[in-house]
Amino acid sequence: MTRATDVPTVTLSDGVAVPQVGLGVWQVPDADAAAAVRTAIAAGYRSIDTAAAYNNEGGVGDGLRSSGVPRAELFVTTKLWNSEQGFDAAAEAFDESLGRLGLDYVDLYLIHWPAPALDRYVDTWRAFIALRAEGLVRSIGVSNFQPAHLRRLVEETGVAPTVNQVELHPRFQQAELRAVHAELGVATEAWSPLGQGRSLGDPTLVAVAARHGVSAAQVVLRWHLQLGTIVIPKSVTPARIEENIDLFGFELDDADMAAIAGLESGTRLGPHPDEFSMT
Numbered sequence: 001m002t003r004a005t006d007v008p009t010v011t012l013s014d015g016v017a018v019p020q021v022g023l024g025v026w027q028v029p030d031a032d033a034a035a036a037v038r039t040a041i042a043a044g045y046r047s048i049d050t051a052a053a054y055n056n057e058g059g060v061g062d063g064l065r066s067s068g069v070p071r072a073e074l075f076v077t078t079k080l081w082n083s084e085q086g087f088d089a090a091a092e093a094f095d096e097s098l099g100r101l102g103l104d105y106v107d108l109y110l111i112h113w114p115a116p117a118l119d120r121y122v123d124t125w126r127a128f129i130a131l132r133a134e135g136l137v138r139s140i141g142v143s144n145f146q147p148a149h150l151r152r153l154v155e156e157t158g159v160a161p162t163v164n165q166v167e168l169h170p171r172f173q174q175a176e177l178r179a180v181h182a183e184l185g186v187a188t189e190a191w192s193p194l195g196q197g198r199s200l201g202d203p204t205l206v207a208v209a210a211r212h213g214v215s216a217a218q219v220v221l222r223w224h225l226q227l228g229t230i231v232i233p234k235s236v237t238p239a240r241i242e243e244n245i246d247l248f249g250f251e252l253d254d255a256d257m258a259a260i261a262g263l264e265s266g267t268r269l270g271p272h273p274d275e276f277s278m279t
């Protein structure tokens, strides 16, 4: 059984500490979200990753409130959808997210995609800076930002995101982007950290898993933790929710890490951020 205190935290550039393992709830129906969140919190999770676009902020809020864990011990992330980008629209959309969640602040608020064709992410970022100044958000970050998008925010506002949440798994390891994050002081958060479960049968992962007496999913998540990445694996199955945070009884050695590094194939599961501006 994993205790919340077993899970390390990553300290962001603004001093805010994020649990390195959280629950992702993309594609979890609103009606199922509360149960998944309660199961996760009982299994030792303290961090939940949702988004306005997931249409389950209401269920997530119910799960948080009924978990029995004080708000101050929980870490809640939500995201602003593309159609709400812009200074005024972002502030309004944030209020709506807060209302659906039933919270009076959010721990981490992310711009979901840069949506470069809209060219509104800098104004959106100025709204995020204001939300943080008002104390409504503890930490502000982005998702799916490419190096040029990150650099533009810094050049035009002087404020770097604390986090960039990006597609990252053994088949798409984002080495170049991670180097830019290190340069700018941005923490890396992996979405689809398990590659949506599609390559867990890979023989390399299966062999490493057998050697440590754990599952391939646990090997992949442990690889992320040892890289310093924050992970938010998604599951609604209680046994998998527990398995995905039970990562602290084994350690990958250099040979394991090198074998997993060799699985890079340059293939994304999601859209390319330069080309995705869906509203």
Ligand code: NAD
Pocket: 023, 024, 025, 026, 027, 049, 050, 112, 143, 144, 165, 166, 190, 191, 192, 193, 194, 195, 196, 197, 198, 200, 215, 217, 218, 232, 233, 234, 235, 240, 243, 244, 270
């Ligand atoms: P994931 O890599 O977390 O994979 C989840 C899938 O893997 C599950 O649906 C299940 O089929 C399988 N799985 C989970 N645990 C398993 C286990 N222990 N053993 C075997 N199979 C297992 O994929 P995801 O849901 O795409 O990503 C995780 C979270 O990242 C999302 O829920 C969401 O919160 C976030 N996300 C963000 C963005 C973004 O644009 N910011 C995009 C996609 C996802």
